[in-house]
Amino acid sequence: MGAKFSAMLRKTFSRFYKKKCSICLVGLENSGKTTILSVLAHGAPASTVPTIGLNVRVVHKDRIEMKVWDIGGQKQYREGWARYAEGSDVCVFVVDTADLAKLPTVKEELHALLSNDSIATIPLLILANKIDLTPHVSERELVDSLGLEEIVRTPWIIMPVSALNVVGIDSVLEWLIGVAKD
Numbered sequence: 465m466g467a468k469f470s471a472m473l474r475k476t477f478s479r480f481y482k483k484k485c486s487i488c489l490v491g492l493e494n495s496g497k498t499t500i501l502s503v504l505a506h507g508a509p510a511s512t513v514p515t516i517g518l519n520v521r522v523v524h525k526d527r528i529e530m531k532v533w534d535i536g537g538q539k540q541y542r543e544g545w546a547r548y549a550e551g552s553d554v555c556v557f558v559v560d561t562a563d564l565a566k567l568p569t570v571k572e573e574l575h576a577l578l579s580n581d582s583i584a585t586i587p588l589l590i591l592a593n594k595i596d597l598t599p600h601v602s603e604r605e606l607v608d609s610l611g612l613e614e615i616v617r618t619p620w621i622i623m624p625v626s627a628l629n630v631v632g633i634d635s636v637l638e639w640l641i642g643v644a645k646d
Contacts, residue, residue: 483528483644488549491558492566492573493537496593499536500558509607509628517541518548528641542573546580554643556589559606561624562597567609569646574610578618587643588620591636596626 489497505523505574518541519534520548533548535541549555555577559570577599592606601609603622612620623639625632 485644
């Protein structure tokens with residue numbers, strides 16, 4: 465009885481949400497993916513632990529239903545990123561802008577992900593996270609460091625954010641609503 469009631473409630477509740485968006489959330493470990501998901505879901509960061517494998521959450525916010533696949537960023541999970549991105553409407557790639565030493569690895573993993581032809585046209589939102597920390601790379605430095613100007617098949621955009629301080633998250637949500645399906 466509980467499962468039927470729960471399904472009925474979801475169906476009724478989903479009528480209030482005009483748009484739906486399936487999101488693949490990736491990035492290296494400790495870049496802030498799960499914190500960003502927490503902020504999108506609850507409006508505030510929550511205490512997190514490293515994601516082992518993946519988390520899947522459905523988030524209802526501002527008339528949008530987002531199904532978010534939060535994939536672990538450790539090396540052993542990275543080759544699975546493309547598999548989850550294939551079925552998504554948007555790929556969100558989170559970068560720790562304060563971890564300068566990892567930028568070459570970030571570039572390598574981003575370009576490996578985008579080499580998969582089946583996700584070449586999926587919009588890519590690059591979240592330049594941890595802009596509250598000093599030093600951190602600027603947007604221009606991030607474009608150069610990640611070789612973003614080389615990416616021509618995939619529509620991409622960078623948005624600076626600070627998940628812990630909830631900075632820039634409203635712009636991210638607006639952008640996601642803009643690309644979501646009716």
